[in-house]
Amino acid sequence: MISETVKRGPFSHINWKLWRSVILALLILAAILFFNARNPAETRAVLRSTLRYAVPLILGALCGIFCERAGIVNIGIEGQMLLSAFTSYMTNAWTGNLMFSLFVGMVTGSIVGLFLAFLSIKLKLNQVIGGTVINILAAGITGYFYQVGTTTKGKFASIPLGPLADIPIIGPLLFNNPPITYIAIVLVIVSQIVLFNTRWGLRTRAVGEHPRAADTLGVDVFKIRYLNVLIGGVMAGLAGAFLTLEGVGLFERGMTNGRGFIALAVMIFGKWNPISSAMAALFFGFANAMQTQLQFMGIQIAHQFVGMIPYLLTIIVVSGFVGRSRAPAAEGIPYEKE
């Protein structure tokens, strides 16, 4: 019960959060310009590498966001990505049609998503266990059915967007990329709008926070959950397809190498918010690119400690030491119509 505020500082009306982000953005911009002036090629290489490392993380995190905003915990992103990477690669090897392979990857991701949704919504299986099952099965299936010796006819190439690509710094960074990267960038913005400015997003968030309230207003909780997990699956499918169709053009067993779990970290770090998560992914990507760049420059640091950074940061964030993040309230709880 509210009676009175115990304490309220004199500066409480200032929007510190906004100012903090503005100052941070300016600092980053200044740093980029500074390094760009000193060594443009290296700066561009690091920034592009940052983006590239971030793309699968962004897509994986978007998968997590759509699932969890609708109240379904998804720790099977890793498995979804791996299976999609596998099927899109195999399709590419057979047909050589990149667009069709991409489509197959997305379909795979969404089928696995549907499977998770079926387990958690229909069968009310504990969702963490459901995700674990998906991860184990994905490793088994791809390992068992992977045919070595298949080769592909190629992978997605960069498409410069006309004059935009010639803008200094951001041109090559943002407007000269292969298709899935563009899709990822667009999806971040679209997801942000969908979640916070559309009917679908409002209903999705309501279902993730208080499904019964949504149900009493005639919102079909199950449909919203199924479809969001499906949409999430498409994102994870894109992430997997990125690895085999755009990144390497090659499949390997276990090639996701924990990216699905880092995507989870990214999602939490970004507080279940597409744009913030994209920022977090870029930050992790930057840490990775810098680690490579430092080695290029002959500076040796124990790489295991660099490798720990994303995980340590996630623990710190989830523990609320810095910027507490709050998960959707109804997450992980199967909804039961009475």
Next chain:
Amino acid sequence: MKKRLFSILAILLVAGLVLGACTPKGTDVKPPADDPAKTFKVGLVTDVGEVDDKSFNQASWEGVLAAQKDLSFESKYIETKDAKDYDANIQLFIDEGFDVIVTVGFALGEATHKAAKANPEVAFIGVDQFQGEVVPGVAGLIFDEALSGLLAGVLAAEITQSNVIAAVLGTDLVPPVVNFNRGYVGGSKWVNPEINVISTYHPGGMDVAFTDPEWGASTAKQAIEQGADVIFAAGGKTGNGALIETAEHAGLFCIGVDTDQWLTVPEAHKCLISSATKDISDSVVALINLAVEGKFPSGNYLGGSSLAPFHDFESVVTDEIRTKLEEAKAAYEANQIELPEK
């Protein structure tokens, strides 16, 4: 209830058929040779991983198959899934009376020694297993990776236009990889002390360092964007990622590792000028032959380290460069080239 059970089984069957369309790899078993009295048998135990890893497991197995072409014998391999199964997997071959057992990877060294001591009649070929002590019946097939790395470095330094060359490497947890890089850096600096060599190791542990092609690809890209025009990729599948990435860019060169990767990574044909090889296959063939002849050596057996053929790039590699490569090899063998620590 029955109906539902059957419908589920039907779904599984259909799903299985779809998946089954991509037939999984079967393990090749050659039928026994004509001589019924006693067939000679050669078995191979892989390190954790698959026999078709486009790397040392595969090269060793190809050696076995190559030897089989000339000599008639039965061959079989087993893929190790759990590092604790090394002993058991070797034992399977011993139980079946195999004469030669190829064990691939340094990690199998201890298990190989143990098995050899218990089974003196069996010949063991330990690929990449340096023998600190001589155990009768075990030939440790080792290579001077620094030499082939050095040749790759010389080649890179000769063909670079930008004077920036790169190396994308598996993990520094494994010495052969480090040696390749030492040779690469040393060789290129020997040609051109001013050259800028940017090289980097995968930051992950053993579990991911050789199986992360996307990291290899994006790292290669990062190097290319800062001017590197020759990429030396040494790190299993991680390196393969770097090779394929380099092939996407016109006018660049890449150098593979371990085997002639022209044969294993066709996607990289556009840039693959050569590979810094360890002649695992040939050496395995040689050792099997020795075993058949009853002249199996024990202790370390140094296999050849060299550059693979240039294939489509024969014309790029001028006579001048070839001479330089010869000189470099001679200078290295005369200990005249200093290699960096790491």
Next chain:
Amino acid sequence: MESVTPSQNNWLQKVWFSVRIPFLAIILALIVGAVVLLVSGSNPLEAYAQLFKGAFGSLKNFQRVLEKSTPLIFSGLAVALGFKAGLFNIGAQGQLLLGAIIAGFVGFSIKGLPSYVHIPLALLCGIVAGALYGAIPGLLKAFSGAHEVITTIMLNYIAINLTDYLSDGPWKDMSPGNIVSRLPAIEESAKIGTIGPVPIGFIVAVLIAFLIWFVINRTTFGFEINSVGLNPHASKYAGMRTKVLIIAALIVSGALAGLGGAVETQGVVGRYQPGFNAGIGFDGITVALLARNSPIAVIASSLLLGAMKGGANTMQFYANVPNEIIDIIQGTMLLFVTAEMVVRWVFKMRKRSETEITVTAGWGQR
């Protein structure tokens, strides 16, 4: 079979009632595996026969099954204990790695001890390492509400990096001839042997399983752990120190996993080497769920998984079936046993409330 209800006086029926879901799950998983084998051109009967032969065909094979089951018992107990307290300890893998490397360190670095001192000392250090590593998610959960699923996933990766660093850095085996990252071999005095064909580690594991069963079912501590797992609010009301219990549960869980790692180092591998303990902690999840969190049943489910893993190479060798089929069977088994609903759905069985597993949902904070 769906009409069976447990009657007080028929213990056989009771036993069947409690094992029928795992049993049917195993059967279903084997059927799925057989279908996969069949369509990919292998003979499932032969494959399973070879699998069985590989596991139980000889005394030596059986010993290997026991060896493989041993760490699974420990990690299965670790996960099961966590479940009892309502915690999903995905971090058994990390705790196990820490236990394994610390036992390896104590095993090689201290010399000249008699084995009756060295063995327990190394084991104890492994236990403590696992316990401390388990305490981290416990403390985070108790004091900041950070969900253990997310923290333990992250701690697993940190443990891998940490052990890789140690085995390639300060504790690397520098003996001439070694080129890979690993710790030196442990002293003979730290090695755990066998009694006949039975590894002593396995005996220890079985004893510990019975001990844990006793603690869970017959002691006040077990009563508290169960209470916190089922209803933390009521536990607090009843005067139990819920935060302390959460931490204690994860410490004991971590200690079990750490002990598993130590036994592995001292009893099977003989040193710490990266990659030798891969996946054990995750298999612990399957083991615990298959055993429905019963410590005694953990022994049985570990033996099942151990047999599958132990027999896999023989199956590969003689039936030419890729090892990954084991992963598929294991994944399906896990699916069927946890999604009890799936089995019930397939067989249209009725529900019984107390067989459910309670795990905290979501990973939001308090």
Next chain:
Amino acid sequence: MDTLDLTNDKTTEATKMTGKETLILEARNIYKTFPGTIANADVSLELHRGEVLALLGENGAGKSTLMNVIYGLYTQDSGEIFLNGEPYSINNPHDAIAAGIGMVHQHFMLVPVFTVLENVMLGAETCRGPFLNKKAAEAKLRQLEKSFGLEVDPHAIIEELPVGLQQRVEILKALYRDVEILIMDEPTAVLTPQETEELFKIMRRLTERGVSIVFITHKLKEVLEIADRIIIMRRGHVVGSATPAETDEHGLASMMVGREVILEVDKLPAEPGDTVLEVKQLNVHDANQLHSVKDCSLSVRAGEVLGVAGVQGNGQSELVEAITGLRRYNSGEIWIDGKRMPQEKPRVLVENGMAHIPEDRQKHGLILQYPLTSNFVLCNYYREPYSRHGVLNAEAILKNADALIERFDVRTPSAETSAGDLSGGNQQKVIVGRELSRDVSLVIANQPTRGLDVGSIEYIHQTLIDMRDAGVGVLLVSSELDEIMSVSDRIAVMYRGEIVDVLDARDANREHIGLLMAGHA
């Protein structure tokens, strides 16, 4: 908000006159069963345009079930619903909303992290293309607020609003969807008498505009004040109907319960002894650093019942949780039997003779999955004879359970039955048995009769009085004023976290306490 008039008949009459006697909704022969219980058996009702129909009944009489059927949350097993004379099948809330039916739920169906506007829009979004048109929605909402006098900031976050305003949002949600029929499930449970009066005014305004209201309650006085017609339900059946003019509280109560109800508890005058509980200057802050309990002081003496009255949500729960060691308090002191008690140590309190019957019996009082044996020793399992050296003694635990089942008349198949399989009343008996069987000097009972049938309520009340007579101090917290008035010897009234007054029960009257509960000191 300044007048309190609990017996206003004029407005009721006025409402009646404006109400048009046209049938808008009719439910015929509704049957609905749940596993083990029949919630609705052959229930029929008629609702006319512009009337307030009260649905009266005890907890568990089937009122909410019936309304959930009409609102489409449940599907009836048989029976039909007619809308404007036409059969209308309602399979989900969507159908109900389309038919102009709205519902204000007992537990608010609001998304706590959403704004008022988002909550109101949800499910009936105003859109431009695929995008939300928040401006248009806000305009519509403000228009509604103005015309019905339901002011609330559209951009406020729900979880930061007091319950009274949250209820307004619930009503606005319904109005936003142009309801013709509004179902209100126990809407006054969380309101002060003033807020209740305000709500009734709003209800009248709605009926004047032709909205029909179904008002679910178990509070007799409110029914008599607001309803045009009353339907009484008992155990899933409709047992009668009446108009406020034809009946009075006693008549309604006996229909509701099925027999003559003694609304008063028989008791002798208290003989208070030494102080057993002393609370001094207690302050409790919530997560937002706002006062939940402010400078609260009270004392309970042996052999008396101190009742704490107040509208739900005025800090009673926090007060009890602080006293019983479930919640940290920010300052103040708690003394039991002359000993200062530490913070957040329920076990120390139990060891010092405190018994606690918690507000939420399923959340705090029991472990539902446990058998009764374990639940009976939940607070003293660690003591002899139940355990020795940390090892439980199953035999002693079973013996204890059998004894308590016998003594407190718990209806259960066996001592090994899970607590979750018992009925609410028997669950409460388990808790009461466990708590009162110990050697206690202080009983703290928070809403001990919530959700129970009349028989159980009488049993609990009698037990508390018996404890008092045995020389135990009792602190009874309840938002049911009748309960407080009939059981207590002294009455403390809480309002916004403060104890505004303490009265002797013999001098207290409802109206005065009602004013105090509303903050009129």
